[in-house]
Amino acid sequence: MNAPESPDVADRPLVGEFLATGDESAFRALYRRHAPLVYGLVLRLCGNRRAEADDVFQETWIRAIAGLGRFRWESALSTWLCGIAVRCARELERRSVASAQPESDPAEGHASAGEPGVDLDRALAALPPGYREILLLHDVFGYTHTEIASLLEIEPGTSKSQLSRARRAARERLEGNALIFRDTDATKNRRSFDERRPRTG
Numbered sequence: 001m002n003a004p005e006s007p008d009v010a011d012r013p014l015v016g017e018f019l020a021t022g023d024e025s026a027f028r029a030l031y032r033r034h035a036p037l038v039y040g041l042v043l044r045l046c047g048n049r050r051a052e053a054d055d056v057f058q059e060t061w062i063r064a065i066a067g068l069g070r071f072r073w074e075s076a077l078s079t080w081l082c083g084i085a086v087r088c089a090r091e092l093e094r095r096s097v098a099s100a101q102p103e104s105d106p107a108e109g110h111a112s113a114g115e116p117g118v119d120l121d122r123a124l125a126a127l128p129p130g131y132r133e134i135l136l137l138h139d140v141f142g143y144t145h146t147e148i149a150s151l152l153e154i155e156p157g158t159s160k161s162q163l164s165r166a167r168r169a170a171r172e173r174l175e176g177n178a179l180i181f182r183d184t185d186a187t188k189n190r191r192s193f194d195e196r197r198p199r200t201g
Contacts, residue, residue: 008073008076010033011077014026014027014033015030015071019068027065031061034081037078037081038061038078038082040141041085041136041137041141042056042085042088044121044124044125044136045085045089045132045136046089048121048125052092056085056088060084060085063088064081064084067084075150082141082143082151083150083151083152086151086152089129090129124136124170126173127169128169130162131166131169132166133152134159135166135167135170137152138159138163139163139167145160
């Protein structure tokens with residue numbers, strides 16, 4: 001059985017083709033490969049507010065296209081894209097603070113109250129943006145503290161301490177729900193949000 005292909009092995013020729021010729025099919029292939037991961041992160045960074053998530057997602061790809069020629073492959077392309085997404089979400093958050101108005105529960109209408117997914121989505125949406133970023137990147141999307149430090153331009157130790165505080169805040173919001181955030185090592189496999197939800201028990 002052949003070993004799984006490294007993401008960089010597949011991404012590099014597509015990036016090279018797009019930069020060299022502007023080949024739209026190469027860009028579409030990159031988009032199909034990375035859009036689900038990036039949008040999943042953006043949606044939860046935005047507290048499940050889809051209109052905001054759509055704006056951040058679009059801006060992420062606009063900046064990615066503009067900056068692709070400067071990407072040096074010091075990280076995976078997906079990691080670089082997620083870093084852009086985090087920065088775009090932060091900028092939107094800052095712009096929204098001054099004009100913030102009460103909104104309906106972002107998890108409302110997606111599932112019945114009391115279901116684990118709803119409880120977790122509500123807990124994430126209620127966290128301060130900085131806590132939400134760390135918790136999502138580490139516990140949901142599987143980034144290591146070293147990778148998070150690079151993405152957020154902080155020290156790995158800061159990432160670890162922020163994660164501990166974020167987990168504590170999330171537990172308080174879950175108020176006795178069986179769901180907890182486990183202190184497990186991050187996996188390199190970028191799984192979907194549903195697959196990475198903490199288990200009950």
